[in-house]
Amino acid sequence: MRIAIFYGGQDFALQPLSRAEVLGIIDEEQKVVEQYENPAPEMGSQAAIEGLIELGAKAVIVRDDTLSQSEYKALKGQVKFMPTQLGNLYDVLEHLEEVKQGAKDQLEGLEQGESAQQES
Template sequence: MRIALVYDEEQNLKPLDEGEILAIIDEEQEVVEQYENPGFKIGKDVTMDAILQLGAQAVIVKQGYLDQKSYDLSKGHLSYMLINKYDTLTDIIENLDDVKSKAIDELTQF
């Protein structure tokens, strides 16, 4: 599975337009691919478009990390892993099975 997330230079999870780094956790290759976030300080929809182009199958988010436009772009293309208790890339990697267990196909709030 290819799982997208956005974080800052200290690896703290951020909303789609507030993190400098767009990453893909590639479980099959057992790597974390890191990219410059094209939507940083521009727009969540720009980041979401990049996530889709990178072939992600899911995105890790917290409440408030998406907006209607980015959600509409991704709905039907991604699963959403809505988390609350993990704050960094390290937390995510160490608890990936728990994070994956939270995957849903639709969100009621962003």
């Protein structure tokens, strides 16, 4: 499976899609992490979303601050979401099997926000 992850800085800290320096693709078959410059800071989040889909990501590792409501909406139905509280790329790689077990089609917090928007 190919899994997208957004991070940056010297400590490879997980960051929001809109600000992260790196769009990483964890390729489980090849046992590598491909690193791409995240286009979102310059070209907008949609460019990063299109990029991760084109790169074959089937899932996205997310923290509470990784995705905005609109980014979540654009990805929903195209990828699985793998929530984590881990702080950086290396922690995620070390615990990847555990993170994968938490894969979901929807994220409750963003789903609730979506229904609240529809009601108003």
